[in-house]
Amino acid sequence: MACNTLSTCLPSAQIYPSTGFLSRVKRGIGNASVIRAVVVDRNPSVKEITGFSSLILRKTLTKPAVLETVGRGIGTEKFGRFGGKYVPEILIACLNEIEAEFNLVLRDAEFQDELATALRDYVGRETPLYFAQRLTNHFKDNKGEGPDIYLKREDLNHGGAHKINNAIAQAMIARRLGRTSAVAATGAGQHGVATAAACAKLGLECTIFMGTKDMEKQSSNLFLMKLLGAKVKPVDGHFKDATSEAIRDWLANLETSYYLSGTVVGPHPLPSMVREFQSVIGKETRRQAMEKWGGKPDVLVACVGSGSNALGLFHEFIDSKDVRLIGVEGAGFGLESGRHSATLARGDVGVYHGAMSYLLQDEEGQIVEPYSIGTGLQYPGVSPELSFLKDTGRAEFYTATDQEALDACQLLCRLEGIIPSLEASHALAFLNKLCPTLPSGTKVVVNCSGRGDKDVGTLFEHKRCSM
Numbered sequence: 214m215a216c217n218t219l220s221t222c223l224p225s226a227q228i229y230p231s232t233g234f235l236s237r238v239k240r241g242i243g244n245a246s247v248i249r250a251v252v253v254d255r256n257p258s259v260k261e262i263t264g265f266s267s268l269i270l271r272k273t274l275t276k277p278a279v280l281e282t283v284g285r286g287i288g289t290e291k292f293g294r295f296g297g298k299y300v301p302e303i304l305i306a307c308l309n310e311i312e313a314e315f316n317l318v319l320r321d322a323e324f325q326d327e328l329a330t331a332l333r334d335y336v337g338r339e340t341p342l343y344f345a346q347r348l349t350n351h352f353k354d355n356k357g358e359g360p361d362i363y364l365k366r367e368d369l370n371h372g373g374a375h376k377i378n379n380a381i382a383q384a385m386i387a388r389r390l391g392r393t394s395a396v397a398a399t400g401a402g403q404h405g406v407a408t409a410a411a412c413a414k415l416g417l418e419c420t421i422f423m424g425t426k427d428m429e430k431q432s433s434n435l436f437l438m439k440l441l442g443a444k445v446k447p448v449d450g451h452f453k454d455a456t457s458e459a460i461r462d463w464l465a466n467l468e469t470s471y472y473l474s475g476t477v478v479g480p481h482p483l484p485s486m487v488r489e490f491q492s493v494i495g496k497e498t499r500r501q502a503m504e505k506w507g508g509k510p511d512v513l514v515a516c517v518g519s520g521s522n523a524l525g526l527f528h529e530f531i532d533s534k535d536v537r538l539i540g541v542e543g544a545g546f547g548l549e550s551g552r553h554s555a556t557l558a559r560g561d562v563g564v565y566h567g568a569m570s571y572l573l574q575d576e577e578g579q580i581v582e583p584y585s586i587g588t589g590l591q592y593p594g595v596s597p598e599l600s601f602l603k604d605t606g607r608a609e610f611y612t613a614t615d616q617e618a619l620d621a622c623q624l625l626c627r628l629e630g631i632i633p634s635l636e637a638s639h640a641l642a643f644l645n646k647l648c649p650t651l652p653s654g655t656k657v658v659v660n661c662s663g664r665g666d667k668d669v670g671t672l673f674e675h676k677r678c679s680m
């Protein structure tokens with residue numbers, strides 16, 4: 214049976230939002246009638262309901278809260294006005310179960326020991342904080358002054374990116390919950406590879422949804438996922454479309470399947486959970502900085518797709534107000550071209566895939582297709598927590614174009630012998646603008662979120678390498 218609408222894929226008793234759902238909506242955004250009309254009258258597709266976004270809702274939003282007055286701890290469901298759980302009632306019990314287990318494992322010594330061992334012996338942590346001497350020299354001015362640039366080498370993780378930090382931990386939660394399979398969506402393929410590897414290690418079946426357009430660009434990761442035993446299901450489109458399909462698949466198999474989210478978006482507790490498992494990046498950075506120069510970093514820079522590598526690095530330092538936090542989004546062909554993925558720079562607030570955040574959307578609240586040469590940056594929404602850090606001014610957000618990212622990628626190859634992913638290259642690209650503004654000796658840490666092996670086809674196409 215085709216499963217195009219909630220009524221065709223779920224028993225009718227579960228289609229209609231209960232008063233619980235509506236009151237949550239009300240608490241979150243105060244306009245339950247709009248959602249009631251959409252859900253009850255129009256019998257929408259699962260994609261439509263999980264991808265809900267509306268200008269009308271936006272008009273009801275309250276002013277952002279200040280950083281100090283709003284919790285951003287582990288159990289936080291909302292980050293100021295952002296986050297929440299805007300999902301059909303059928304998902305609430307499942308999300309609550311995951312949240313309860315997540316809270317348990319945080320204090321469970323056995324889980325923590327197993328995770329620490331896996332991160333050390335399987336993932337390969339800790340990752341180095343590498344002093345990029347020649348890159349540092351490159352950015353010195355004619356008096357020989359400039360910042361010191363360090364790279365947090367997440368590209369050296371098993372699988373080639375930061376994604377495995379979270380995938381292994383969530384796969385362990387799935388196993389504890391008695392699930393036999395995991396389902397995930399991937400854009401650049403890095404989360405797909407990480408999930409496939411974690412599932413193989415833990416004996417879980419694995420299904421990965423991937424956009425057909427992303428499959429073409431990231432074909433090496435597609436093969437790796439298959440080699441690792443995952444079923445890969447193609448979805449017309451990109452990462453956002455694959456995410457909708459993965460959620461649809463999960464909805465149909467809630468008893469046996471676990472939705473292994475790869476980034477800090479989606480309904481609570483998914484953003485907090487992924488953030489928590491990625492925060493190892495910042496914790497290590499703090500310790501390594503202390504060992505290397507006896508202090509904190511002055512500036513942290515990370516690319517922002519949906520936000521997991523950025524928050525992973527930033528989270529440890531949010532309360533250290535003397536540390537600048539800088540996120541760099543994909544400006545694609547340029548912000549004015551309309552072909553970019555700069556959600557924080559150019560988006561408006563709305564609800565998508567179950568949570569409120571900044572979103573790329575048109576005047577009618579319809580999602581605008583994101584674009585970046587960094588496949589993993591192409592998502593129309595973004596982390597609720599990063600949305601909150603933008604509103605409170607605690608983090609700064611800038612953009613880098615495709616061309617700037619390609620140049621930065623090539624520069625790192627030539628100066629340091631490191632091939633960064635095109636996603637991470639956006640963070641590196643921002644150094645061009647940042648470095649001349651910094652006092653000499655400023656300690657800058659750039660998150661090298663992944664390695665660029667998967668991007669050689671694109672680099673070849675753009676004549677950055679030849680046969």
Ligand SMILES: Cc1ncc(COP(=O)(O)O)c(C=O)c1O
Nearest residue numbers: 403518519520521522589636663
């Ligand atoms: C190497 C790499 N960096 C960054 C990203 C962007 O995701 P996020 O913003 O969640 O870190 C991706 C996504 O696939 C990725 O593969």
